[in-house]
Amino acid sequence: MSSGKLADQLRQMLAVLEAERQALAALDIDALMLSTNDKNSLCAVLETRDAGGLDAECRSLVIAARQKNEVNRKVRNLLAANVAARLDALTASPGTYAAPQAYRA
Helix, strand or coil: CHHHHHHHHHHHHHHHHHHHHHHHHCCHHHHHHHHHHHHHHHHHHHHCCCHHHCCCCHHHHHHHHHHHHHHHHHHHHHHHHHHHHHHHHHHCCCCCCCCCCCCCC
16 A cells, blocks of 8 residues: 555544544534444554554654544543433432443452
8 A cells, every 4th residue: 555545544534533523522423423434444444554664644644543533532431421420410329320340259
């Protein structure tokens, strides 16, 4: 895969990550599902690439994509915490919708 083609795919990933961020901000589940599918498709293509031969442009695109993905993860976690807090408030029993703790002997 040429460096130019890889750079184009990384730019596509940045666009998909931006669409994901906008979908999260708008709470648009349809757009979120589309961006998730696009992200998975691009990941499948990118995982075949050897990371050792990246040029400076591709390295900076990878870093930018990693940062955008991390921001999106944090936004998703904040939304999930907000929903959990609201559900707890509605049921008046905190932790009702929390994941069960692992069994400890």
